[in-house]
Amino acid sequence: MTEPTAVTSPGAIPPAASEPASSASKSGFRAMWENWTSRVFTMREDRFFLFLAVLIGILSGLAVVCFRIAIEWTQIELLGSSLSPTFPRVVLAPTLAGIAVALLVIYAFPRARGSGVNQTKSAVYVSNGYIPFNTVVGKFITCALAIGSGQSLGPEDPSLQMGAGIASLIGRRLRLSQEKVRLIAPVGAAAGLAAAFNAPISAVLFVLEEVIGTWSAGVLGAIVLAAISSVVTMRAFLGPESMFRVPPFRVAKPADLLAYVALGIVGGLASLVFLKWLAYARPRIQSLPRWTQHFQPAVAGLLIGIIGIRLPQVMGAGYPIIDQAMHGQFTWKLLLVLAALKILATGFSFLSGTPGGMFAPSLFIGAMLGGAVGAIEQHFFPALPGTVGTFALVGMGTFFAGFLRVPITSVFMVIEVSGNYTAILPVMISSLIAYGISRSYIKVPLFDLLARQDGLVLPSVEEQREQMILTVEDAMRVDAAMVLERAEKAADAIKKLEGKEGLLSFLRVRPGEWNFIEHSELQRLAADTSQSRTVEEASSKGPLPFVFRDMSLEEALHWAGDWPALPVLSRADLSKLEGVVTLDDILKAFRKVPVA
Amino acid sequence: MSSPANTIVVGKKSPRIYSREAVLFGCILLLVLFVIFTAAVSRMYHKKIHVLADNWFDQGEASFRAGDIKSALTDYRNAMVYSPDNAKFQFHLAQALAAAGRGDEGRSYLLNLLSESPGSGDVNLALARIAAHKGLTSDALRYYHGAIYGEWDNDPIGRRWQVRRELAEYLLDRGLQQQAVPEIIALADSTRANDTEQLRVVENLLLRAKLWTRALEVFRTILSANLNDGDALLGAATSAFNLGQYSAALDYFERLPEKDRNASGVAEMYKTAQQINEMNAFLPGLSREAKARRAASALSLSATRLQQCATQMGQSLTAMPPQTQLQKAFAESKDFTADESWQNIAKHPETVDEVMGHAFEMENAAAVACGEPEGADQALWLLGRSREGSAQ
Numbered sequence: 006m007t008e009p010t011a012v013t014s015p016g017a018i019p020p021a022a023s024e025p026a027s028s029a030s031k032s033g034f035r036a037m038w039e040n041w042t043s044r045v046f047t048m049r050e051d052r053f054f055l056f057l058a059v060l061i062g063i064l065s066g067l068a069v070v071c072f073r074i075a076i077e078w079t080q081i082e083l084l085g086s087s088l089s090p091t092f093p094r095v096v097l098a099p100t101l102a103g104i105a106v107a108l109l110v111i112y113a114f115p116r117a118r119g120s121g122v123n124q125t126k127s128a129v130y131v132s133n134g135y136i137p138f139n140t141v142v143g144k145f146i147t148c149a150l151a152i153g154s155g156q157s158l159g160p161e162d163p164s165l166q167m168g169a170g171i172a173s174l175i176g177r178r179l180r181l182s183q184e185k186v187r188l189i190a191p192v193g194a195a196a197g198l199a200a201a202f203n204a205p206i207s208a209v210l211f212v213l214e215e216v217i218g219t220w221s222a223g224v225l226g227a228i229v230l231a232a233i234s235s236v237v238t239m240r241a242f243l244g245p246e247s248m249f250r251v252p253p254f255r256v257a258k259p260a261d262l263l264a265y266v267a268l269g270i271v272g273g274l275a276s277l278v279f280l281k282w283l284a285y286a287r288p289r290i291q292s293l294p295r296w297t298q299h300f301q302p303a304v305a306g307l308l309i310g311i312i313g314i315r316l317p318q319v320m321g322a323g324y325p326i327i328d329q330a331m332h333g334q335f336t337w338k339l340l341l342v343l344a345a346l347k348i349l350a351t352g353f354s355f356l357s358g359t360p361g362g363m364f365a366p367s368l369f370i371g372a373m374l375g376g377a378v379g380a381i382e383q384h385f386f387p388a389l390p391g392t393v394g395t396f397a398l399v400g401m402g403t404f405f406a407g408f409l410r411v412p413i414t415s416v417f418m419v420i421e422v423s424g425n426y427t428a429i430l431p432v433m434i435s436s437l438i439a440y441g442i443s444r445s446y447i448k449v450p451l452f453d454l455l456a457r458q459d460g461l462v463l464p465s466v467e468e469q470r471e472q473m474i475l476t477v478e479d480a481m482r483v484d485a486a487m488v489l490e491r492a493e494k495a496a497d498a499i500k501k502l503e504g505k506e507g508l509l510s511f512l513r514v515r516p517g518e519w520n521f522i523e524h525s526e527l528q529r530l531a532a533d534t535s536q537s538r539t540v541e542e543a544s545s546k547g548p549l550p551f552v553f554r555d556m557s558l559e560e561a562l563h564w565a566g567d568w569p570a571l572p573v574l575s576r577a578d579l580s581k582l583e584g585v586v587t588l589d590d591i592l593k594a595f596r597k598v599p600v601a
Numbered sequence: 602m603s604s605p606a607n608t609i610v611v612g613k614k615s616p617r618i619y620s621r622e623a624v625l626f627g628c629i630l631l632l633v634l635f636v637i638f639t640a641a642v643s644r645m646y647h648k649k650i651h652v653l654a655d656n657w658f659d660q661g662e663a664s665f666r667a668g669d670i671k672s673a674l675t676d677y678r679n680a681m682v683y684s685p686d687n688a689k690f691q692f693h694l695a696q697a698l699a700a701a702g703r704g705d706e707g708r709s710y711l712l713n714l715l716s717e718s719p720g721s722g723d724v725n726l727a728l729a730r731i732a733a734h735k736g737l738t739s740d741a742l743r744y745y746h747g748a749i750y751g752e753w754d755n756d757p758i759g760r761r762w763q764v765r766r767e768l769a770e771y772l773l774d775r776g777l778q779q780q781a782v783p784e785i786i787a788l789a790d791s792t793r794a795n796d797t798e799q800l801r802v803v804e805n806l807l808l809r810a811k812l813w814t815r816a817l818e819v820f821r822t823i824l825s826a827n828l829n830d831g832d833a834l835l836g837a838a839t840s841a842f843n844l845g846q847y848s849a850a851l852d853y854f855e856r857l858p859e860k861d862r863n864a865s866g867v868a869e870m871y872k873t874a875q876q877i878n879e880m881n882a883f884l885p886g887l888s889r890e891a892k893a894r895r896a897a898s899a900l901s902l903s904a905t906r907l908q909q910c911a912t913q914m915g916q917s918l919t920a921m922p923p924q925t926q927l928q929k930a931f932a933e934s935k936d937f938t939a940d941e942s943w944q945n946i947a948k949h950p951e952t953v954d955e956v957m958g959h960a961f962e963m964e965n966a967a968a969v970a971c972g973e974p975e976g977a978d979q980a981l982w983l984l985g986r987s988r989e990g991s992a993q
Binding site for chain 1: 629
């Protein structure tokens with residue numbers, strides 16, 4: 006596409022109706038402002054979109070900074086500054102905060118319920134990217150209260166939704182096209198998640214895998230930009246440090262990786278247990294009378310508080326506890342107990358509809374399981390490389406991959422949250438095993454499952470991955486065409502066609518330029534008494550759009566309806582015909598594939 | 602594509618229509634205000650958490666000093682919640698864990714710190730102590746050396762000296778004498794001659810490592826500053842005694858206060874040194890007669906010892922030809938037994954060396970066959986060894 010410079014170029018945003026600039030009569034600032042806005046608005050929409058992505062990234066980053074501070078502040082005020090809150094607080098804080106959260110969610114911010122991932126995804130696919138700003142405010146307040154009071158939830162998914170909400174508001178206020186408003190919400194989502202996790206790559210991958218549900222190149226640049234700007238903003242206020250600090254280690258022998266295979270199996274089974282429990286209990290909790298919603302978060306808070314009397318580690322997001330586990334501060338027995346109780350506590354919080362995310366708890370559970378497996382393995386095999394911390398780190402990625410079914414995100418997440426590249430091989434192995442186990446027994450990923458329970462059918466990358474992508478090769482016929490040269494006699498061509506029913510004739514004009522000739526036309530020329538008429542004189546259809554055998558069949562379908570047949574050419578030599586494909590061939594190929 | 606300006610965005614209610622410039626201006630204004638607000642909030646927040654972190658850390662320090670390690674651990678952990686990357690907090694937590702006998706847990710924090718500052722003397726030392734406690738000698742050595750050659754904030758020379766001393770003591774405690782020797786020598790070399798306290802530590806290590814020559818040098822250095830330093834006199838006496846410099850040893854012993862001289866272990870050495878001194882026919886200034894008397898006495902003493910040993914071993918010293926060391930020693934000294942009187946030796950003062958040589962030989966042969974001698978025999982045997990050492 007040529008670079009449009011004019012305002013009227015296709016795809017460009019028309020300038021807003023403003024007075025023509027007359028700099029001389031205006032103040033310097035106004036002239037500068039108008040000059041700048043004029044430049045911004047006369048950008049091509051995709052460039053303007055990138056500019057907005059940066060703006061959204063910064064705003065989301067700021068929102069997340071405030072959100073994280075709000076959570077910590079609430080926690081200090083409600084539970085005290087110690088890791089082990091005193092007895093009355095540990096039970097009262099989550100219970101009373103649960104009542105407040107329930108009232109806020111029911112009467113003021115009904116869309117703030119849940120984690121935020123599915124809500125954002127449904128905003129993209131159901132409400133054209135519309136997320137009311139009220140939801141952002143609600144999410145901020147209710148999550149800060151819930152997580153700060155000790156509910157076993159995390160701040161990442163809500164940050165994702167807050168980012169999406171901010172982006173949606175900006176998109177609407179700037180009256181972007183409907184398509185862009187739909188796309189801008191994931192941009193904000195990536196920014197929010199990146200800032201919450203201090204992990205831009207994982208945020209981008211997660212949004213592409215889970216929220217958009219497709220690897221769309223059109224929005225990738227904006228998502229990356231937004232994620233980077235939000236992380237830079239967040240780091241400016243909260244520091245650049247990685248979330249966890251684990252000493253580097255080295256896998257000395259390939260056999261050492263077997264230790265992580267065991268971790269993958271344990272992580273996969275644990276994620277299955279958690280998923281099964283949520284899948285089983287959620288519809289039952291949801292079917293309870295509506296008035297019980299007033300008390301569900303409080304009951305969850307009470308139960309968590311009771312657990313917290315003995316084991317306060319399970320309360321809240323639990324990042325300091327993960328850090329302690331990574332430094333081998335717990336015995337393997339305690340690690341196992343903490344993992345089990347965290348599954349229980351997170352289930353209580355999530356099922357009660359308390360706003361908050363599942364990322365932090367799943368990292369917590371994974372770290373505890375990893376640490377336990379590592380400690381047990383190192384007890385029996387003291388020569389194993391790495392520390393309990395290494396296993397805890399890998400365990401985080403493992404459980405994350407099994408539970409949320411985002412294996413690529415989980416690998417990058419582990420690297421980003423620890424700043425430790427040495428764990429990549431173990432985390433890849435164990436994550437894939439956990440992912441495989443989880444997928445084998447529960448076909449639908451967590452967020453899709455929750456959406457379906459809520460009556461929404463949202464696109465899933467996992468399902469898309471399983472869909473067979475048809476290419477031209479699946480439909481083309483190899484021996485169904487005859488190539489004619491321009492100087493070739495029509496009579497000779499007819500002779501060649503004798504006895505070959507259904508053969509299609511293509512005239513090679515020059516490399517990359519092919520025409521289609523009907524048999525009747527060839528016969529008309531061949532009937533000429535002079536017998537010297539060439540095929541070039543025939544009336545042909547073309548130049549034909551050509552396709553390659555590796556192109557998707559959907560692409561070929563765009564052209565096939567307008568032409569009798571499409572030549573399939575070699576990518577290395579556009580004068581070489583490899584086959585032919587018609588609309589019928591394409592439809593037949595599609596019919597062969599079973600519908601998902 | 603429809604004109605974006607005319608697009609009705611799907612939503613619950615249509616937003617008020619503002620120009621794009623106004624919205625963009627609003628966004629930027631909002632951004633600026635939001636930045637200011639966030640900066641203010643973040644500043645307050647950081648201030649609060651720093652106060653909390655410092656309070657918890659101070660509590661931890663107080664508990665640690667009071668010996669309440671359990672509380673100290675809780676307090677340090679609380680401090681780390683608010684400042685997880687604080688190296689000081691991590692270091693103190695690790696030390697508290699080590700003090701609680703949970704060195705493995707502390708090790709993890711220390712390894713973290715080490716990966717961030719591999720040259721940290723403090724971290725290397727803490728890791729060395731944990732490794733030493735666990736009996737991982739190679740790790741301990743590596744970390745001790747890391748600490749010795751590492752960076753120290755305050756008094757680097759003094760700290761390095763202390764670490765090397767600790768390493769030397771650790772190696773000696775584990776019986777790794779060979780590995781300890783270069784450390785002790787390096788320690789002695791890096792000790793200032795006027796620092797008596799450090800010299801004392803070095804002298805002690807040198808004695809433990811049996812580096813008598815270096816030890817004697819150090820003691821002499823100390824004594825040059827204070828002639829009556831009891832510890833130095835004792836050390837010098839011990840070193841000189843072990844070096845076979847019995848006259849010097851006796852001199853040092855005699856300068857010791859009587860109480861110290863009669864202490865267990867010292868009294869024996871002193872007595873032996875005295876005996877050696879009394880038996881030594883080679884002392885300068887002795888008269889011919891005195892030399893002869895001492896030589897004759899030594900020969901007689903050693904012959905008796907040889908006889909006793911032969912009896913103990915069931916051997917006959919007169920067997921011909923001589924087979925065993927005892928028999929050979931006896932045969933060689935036979936010529937002198939004909940007239941072993943001091944008067945005869947005094948007549949032939951040139952034979953003193955030979956007579957003493959035979960006495961030493963017999964004592965040696967008896968020591969090899971029957972074990973180290975005691976009393977006067979021991980003194981004679983030691984004198985012989987010191988003469989042999991000097992000759993070599």
